Amino acid sequence: MRWFFTKLREVIGNIENLAFVTDRGQSIINGIAEVFPEAHHGYCMYHIQGNLKTRYRGSGVVALFRRAAEAYSFEEFTKFMGEIEHKSESAWEYLSEMGVEHWARSHFPGRRYNMMTSNNAESLNALFKKDRELPILAMIEHIRSKLQQWFYDRREESQNCTSVLAPAQEDRLFKTLEVAKALFVKPLEQFHFFVRCGRNVGYIVDLNDNTCMCRKFQLESFPCAHAVAVAMYRGFPPHSFTTRILLK
Numbered sequence: 001m002r003w004f005f006t007k008l009r010e011v012i013g014n015i016e017n018l019a020f021v022t023d024r025g026q027s028i029i030n031g032i033a034e035v036f037p038e039a040h041h042g043y044c045m046y047h048i049q050g051n052l053k054t055r056y057r058g059s060g061v062v063a064l065f066r067r068a069a070e071a072y073s074f075e076e077f078t079k080f081m082g083e084i085e086h087k088s089e090s091a092w093e094y095l096s097e098m099g100v101e102h103w104a105r106s107h108f109p110g111r112r113y114n115m116m117t118s119n120n121a122e123s124l125n126a127l128f129k130k131d132r133e134l135p136i137l138a139m140i141e142h143i144r145s146k147l148q149q150w151f152y153d154r155r156e157e158s159q160n161c162t163s164v165l166a167p168a169q170e171d172r173l174f175k176t177l178e179v180a181k182a183l184f185v186k187p188l189e190q191f192h193f194f195v196r197c198g199r200n201v202g203y204i205v206d207l208n209d210n211t212c213m214c215r216k217f218q219l220e221s222f223p224c225a226h227a228v229a230v231a232m233y234r235g236f237p238p239h240s241f242t243t244r245i246l247l248k
């Protein structure tokens with residue numbers, strides 16, 4: 001693994017805010033810590049869930065873990081972790097000792113976007129499962145040829161794309177806009193806005209650092225409905241709130 005990460009580092013160089021999402025294999029944990037000490041390491045939620053299912057099936061711990069892992073706010077996370085502790089102290093210890101910053105969205109120190117699982121890698125694994133029986137050179141050639149075709153197809157697709165964002169993100173932004181239309185924005189001062197979304201529910205959007213009290217905006221690097229409502233209120237395109245990585 002160390003060899004693999006060293007080669008990877010040679011190819012991609014230093015990337016600010018680099019984050020890995022892996023299945024928590026020990027050799028991967030060691031390799032990343034050694035070769036990419038500044039990177040953030042997220043663990044796949046499904047892999048941890050699988051371990052919990054084996055140990056705590058039927059106790060309700062698995063569902064609570066999902067909610068704790070996917071929570072955006074610290075308060076929600078703490079609430080679900082408390083419920084896990086109440087149901088099973090050993091499950092709570094297992095999850096705490098693993099380091100909550102590796103699996104809980106709310107505590108991840110880097111940018112994980114919406115990547116809570118390593119499903120992409122699993123899909124590739126499944127695709128090349130049969131090819132693993134080939135001699136090594138034939139296997140590498142087969143994988144290279146398939147990936148090259150994908151890169152070609154996607155480049156073609158992107159060159160014909162006329163939207164600001166990639167189509168899937170454009171679609172997501174459109175749906176967020178529909179929600180944002182129903183929200184009420186009240187300016188607090190130049191860069192702070194209160195967005196009301198229910199009788200007693202509201203969030204503050206801060207345009208100084210593009211954050212929202214709901215934390216979706218900063219954790220996904222994609223505007224939440226509250227931020228989109230502010231963009232509409234101020235009259236600038238919500239696209240400007242998305243990060244460069246989502247642009248096509």
Ligand SMILES: [Zn+2]
Pocket residue numbers: 203212213214215216217224225226227
């Ligand atoms: Zn928000």
